[in-house]
Amino acid sequence: MPASWATRIPETSEMQEGHAARASPHPKQSSWVVDKTLSTASNLAQLLPTATVLAFQSLSPSFTRRGECYATNRELTYVLIALSAVSCAFFSITDSLVGADNKLYYGVATLRGLYVFNCNGANEEERRRVLGDLEEYRLRPLDCVHAVFAVLVFLTIALGDAMVQHCLFPDSRPNTRELLVNLPLGAGVVSTLVFMLFPTSRKGIGYTNVTPTSR
Numbered sequence: 001m002p003a004s005w006a007t008r009i010p011e012t013s014e015m016q017e018g019h020a021a022r023a024s025p026h027p028k029q030s031s032w033v034v035d036k037t038l039s040t041a042s043n044l045a046q047l048l049p050t051a052t053v054l055a056f057q058s059l060s061p062s063f064t065r066r067g068e069c070y071a072t073n074r075e076l077t078y079v080l081i082a083l084s085a086v087s088c089a090f091f092s093i094t095d096s097l098v099g100a101d102n103k104l105y106y107g108v109a110t111l112r113g114l115y116v117f118n119c120n121g122a123n124e125e126e127r128r129r130v131l132g133d134l135e136e137y138r139l140r141p142l143d144c145v146h147a148v149f150a151v152l153v154f155l156t157i158a159l160g161d162a163m164v165q166h167c168l169f170p171d172s173r174p175n176t177r178e179l180l181v182n183l184p185l186g187a188g189v190v191s192t193l194v195f196m197l198f199p200t201s202r203k204g205i206g207y208t209n210v211t212p213t214s215r
Contacts, residue, residue: 047153047195049091049206056084056154060163067166077167081158088154092147094204095137099130106205109139146200149191156187 063069063076093109099119107116114137119127158164165172165180172180 047191048088048150048157049204051206052084052087052091052154053157056080056158060158060161064163064167067163069167074167077164081155081164084158085151085154088150089147091204091206092150092202093139093143094202094206096203096205097131097137100132101130105131107134107137109137109143109202111139113138142198142200143202145194145198146202149194152187153191156183156191159183 059080060077063073063080065073069077090108094106095109095114096104096106097114099105105116105119107114109115113134114131116127116131116134119131159168159180160183165177169176169180
């Protein structure tokens with residue numbers, strides 16, 4: 001009788017809280033990590049060319065077959081990531097300006113100055129009158145730093161995508177998956193510090209919230 005009575009003793013509030021704490025840490029923790037990862041990835045995407053990010057986000061579900069990919073899909077995904085990374089590096093050294101004729105001009109920085117794409121000046125004197133001195137837009141070491149970190153930020157976003165992870169790393173162990181999930185958090189802090197400490201004056205092609213320089 002005492003034994004049967006003991007089985008009917010209701011659990012105390014401390015016991016119930018203990019069971020709940022043991023039963024639910026993993027879902028809450030996983031949800032927190034996913035939310036933080038998505039938030040960080042969204043913030044990092046603002047540091048990249050909009051067109052490149054949109055193109056990758058549009059093509060990756062099809063290229064990876066939403067994570068259930070074949071060998072061909074894996075190769076296509078590698079190509080997509082590589083081309084997008086090159087695009088991020090290229091657009092990091094582009095610039096834009098408003099000429100004396102109030103038209104918007106785009107170009108890429110070189111060691112000798114800015115090579116403008118869409119200027120149809122008849123001669124060098126006409127181009128200089130409209131565009132001014134383009135040597136001040138020449139390529140600098142800081143541009144290379146920004147290009148490297150732009151590629152790093154993109155790779156962080158790309159490898160942090162669940163579909164890309166399942167496609168490229170289908171047999172990865174839990175430790176590897178944890179690294180891929182938490183990588184955007186660490187890379188976000190480092191990249192943000194670099195872009196804050198070493199800001200660029202470039203108004204590159206495809207970047208948001210930039211106002212071209214007026215001549």
